[in-house]
Amino acid sequence: MIERRETRQIHVGSVPVGGGSEVTVQSMTTTKTADVDGTLAQVYALAGAGADIVRITCNDVAAAQGLAEIVPRSPVPIVADIHFQYRLALAALEAGVHALRLNPGNIRNEAHIKEVARAAGERRVPIRIGVNGGSLDKDLLAKYGSAVPEALVESAQTEIRYLEDVGFHDIKISVKHSHVPSMVESYRQLSERVEYPLHLGVTEAGPPPGGLIKSVAGIATLLLEGIGDTIRFSLTADPVEEAKAGRQLLEYLGLRERAGLDLIACPSCGRAEVDVIEVAGEAQRRLEEAEMPIQVAVMGCVVNGPGEAREADIGIAAGRGKGHLFIKGQVVRVVPEDEMVDALLDEAQKLIEEGVDARLAAADRMAEQLAAETAEELLQIQGDVNRSQERRARVAQIVEE
Ligand code: SF4
Numbered sequence: 001m002i003e004r005r006e007t008r009q010i011h012v013g014s015v016p017v018g019g020g021s022e023v024t025v026q027s028m029t030t031t032k033t034a035d036v037d038g039t040l041a042q043v044y045a046l047a048g049a050g051a052d053i054v055r056i057t058c059n060d061v062a063a064a065q066g067l068a069e070i071v072p073r074s075p076v077p078i079v080a081d082i083h084f085q086y087r088l089a090l091a092a093l094e095a096g097v098h099a100l101r102l103n104p105g106n107i108r109n110e111a112h113i114k115e116v117a118r119a120a121g122e123r124r125v126p127i128r129i130g131v132n133g134g135s136l137d138k139d140l141l142a143k144y145g146s147a148v149p150e151a152l153v154e155s156a157q158t159e160i161r162y163l164e165d166v167g168f169h170d171i172k173i174s175v176k177h178s179h180v181p182s183m184v185e186s187y188r189q190l191s192e193r194v195e196y197p198l199h200l201g202v203t204e205a206g207p208p209p210g211g212l213i214k215s216v217a218g219i220a221t222l223l224l225e226g227i228g229d230t231i232r233f234s235l236t237a238d239p240v241e242e243a244k245a246g247r248q249l250l251e252y253l254g255l256r257e258r259a260g261l262d263l264i265a266c267p268s269c270g271r272a273e274v275d276v277i278e279v280a281g282e283a284q285r286r287l288e289e290a291e292m293p294i295q296v297a298v299m300g301c302v303v304n305g306p307g308e309a310r311e312a313d314i315g316i317a318a319g320r321g322k323g324h325l326f327i328k329g330q331v332v333r334v335v336p337e338d339e340m341v342d343a344l345l346d347e348a349q350k351l352i353e354e355g356v357d358a359r360l361a362a363a364d365r366m367a368e369q370l371a372a373e374t375a376e377e378l379l380q381i382q383g384d385v386n387r388s389q390e391r392r393a394r395v396a397q398i399v400e401e
Contacts, residue, residue, distance in 0.1 A: 002255065004226045007197040010126045010170045012053050013077025013098035017126075017172055018197025018229040023255045024052040025246035026199070026232040027239045028081065033063035039070055042239065047075045049240045050247025050259065053230065055079040055101060064091035071096040079128065083135075086112035093119050101128040104159040105135040113159065117168040126170035129159045132203050133177035133186075147177065149186035156190060171196045172229070176203035180218045187222050197229035207236040212245055223253055258295070261287045264312055265298040271382060272300030273318035274337065282341050283316070292348050297326075303375045303382075306331055313356070314348050316340045319374040324367070328356060331371040332363035 009019025017024060027046045031039040033056050043054050058064050058080040071078050079099040080092035084106045092100060093116075100120060107113060120127055133147035137155050144151040152175040163171055173196050177183035183202050191198060202218040205211035215233040222228045231249070233242040250256040263284045268276040280298040287296060297315030299305025302324045305317030310329025317324045323340025325333040325347055335343040351359050 002224060002226055002253065005191055006195070007229055008169070008195050010172060010197060012079065012126060015052050015077050017053075017199075021229070023223065023228060023250055024230040025050050025243055025250065026053045026055060026079075026230055027051045027243040027246070028055040028232070029057075030239055033057055033059070033066040033070070036066050036069045039066065040073055043070070043074050043076065043078070045240050046243045049243035051076060051243040053077050053079060053099075055081050055232075057081045058088050058092045058095075058097075059083070060088070061091070064088060064095050067092055067095035067097055071098070081130075082107065086116050089116045090119055093123055093125060097125065099126045099128060101130045102159070103130050103132060103135060104155050105132060105137050108137060110162055113162045114166045117163045117166045120170070121166065121168045124170065126172060127163065127168070128199055129156050129163075129171060129173045130199075131155045131159075131173070131175045133175075133179070133182065134203060147182070149175070149177075149182055149189050152177065152186045153189045153193065157193065160194065160196070169196075172199050173197075174199040174201060176201045176234075178202065178204045178214075180214050183218045184221050187227055188225070191227045198227060199230045199232065200228040201232040201234055203234055205234050205236075208241065211235040211237070215245070216249060220249060220253060223249075223255065258293050260291070260293055262295040263287065263298065264295065264309060266300050266305065266308065268300045271303055271378070273302070273320070273378070274300060276300040279316075279318075279341065283344060286341065286345055287348065290345060290349070292352060294348060294352065296344070296348065301378065302331075302371050303378050306371065314344065314351055316344050317371075319371075319378055322370075322374065324371045324374070326371075327351065327359055327363075330360060330363065331367045332359065334364070334367050334370045 007018035010017050029039050029042045031042050033039055046054050054076050056078055077098035079101055080097040081101045082089045083103045086107050089100050131152050136147045140151045140155055156173050156175055175186040175190050200219045200222055202215045205214040219231050231246050233245045235242050251258050265280040283298050294313040297309030297312035299309055299317040302317040302319035306326040306329050309315045315326050321337050323335045323337050324331045325343055
């Protein structure tokens with residue numbers, strides 16, 4: 001179990017952040033905010049993919065006007081992203097946004113920041129202090145020489161002081177960096193100094209798969225240390241992929257309940273009796289379409305498959321032209337190999353409706369025995385497919401020669 005660091009709780013609209021609440025997923029739209037219908041369509045897609053909160057740029061007057069129409073029709077709270085012009089933050093508040101993100105690197109006038117904080121305070125709208133290694137305050141860059149973790153943390157602390165000076169405490173903070181070790185270190189240092197909730201992200205992570213790997217490396221490292229209250233994957237991709245990835249990461253870490261499919265599959269090897277990549281791909285596509293929130297295993301052979309995947313709710317393993325359907329490691333049905341994905345979907349549906357005990361009770365009594373016989377047959381035919389015994393003997397022979 002992950003022991004989470006205690007933070008103060010704030011509310012972004014109806015969504016709590018920090019203070020022991022669930023870690024939330026954020027993403028950001030890529031449409032022009034003035035395009036109200038296009039932006040709303042993307043907000044709905046992001047919410048459907050697992051985003052709890054969506055950020056939208058507020059970069060000009062037309063964007064602020066767009067927000068006034070988007071916010072009341074949005075299914076999730078909206079954060080306005082503000083850079084350079086503090087008056088756009090005031091306009092976004094007027095438009096009814098649920099939170100602001102201010103970049104301390106490019107809104108640097110103390111009086112302006114305090115004016116925004118007072119206006120946000122009157123409306124009980126929280127502010128994210130969004131420090132970014134790529135747009136750090138010029139004075140701090142000159143002081144530290146580069147965007148080191150200490151510089152990012154100092155930028156956040158200076159901004160916190162401005163907000164606290166006017167009695168504003170509905171704060172969350174991010175100290176994002178594109179270099180994963182610097183990102184991790186920045187958040188570690190910050191978490192020791194403040195009690196405000198933290199928004200985690202690796203900035204400008206790039207397209208998948210590199211962007212996904214960087215984001216997971218940084219965000220998961222911190223979450224496993226108990227640091228972080230809300231997350232965003234910054235991918236150069238359809239933002240729906242960001243929301244999905246964020247949600248999946250939280251589910252895999254046990255920080256959110258499984259809402260979607262968790263497909264596990266063996267990597268395949270010389271024993272595989274089917275094309276595991278093809279079968280797993282088909283199973284994933286069809287199970288996702290059917291929106292089944294279960295863990296499913298696709299295993300290449302019945303010799304090791306059901307045993308290796310016994311933690312999965314349900315799975316299939318191939319062998320000798322047949323598909324072996326198993327629940328919690330017990331083979332419950334044997335079907336022709338070309339029908340095994342159909343049978344998997346059918347059994348998965350029944351499993352969701354009736355539960356594990358009922359489906360185990362309804363198991364074909366002969367299935368376990370058939371699977372055991374097939375596994376034995378395969379062992380006889382395939383034997384030691386990796387020829388390890390033969391190789392060991394040859395290695396020994398070479399040394400002795
Ligand atoms: S389940 Fe079978 S095919 Fe898949 S990796 Fe294990 S031994 Fe190989």
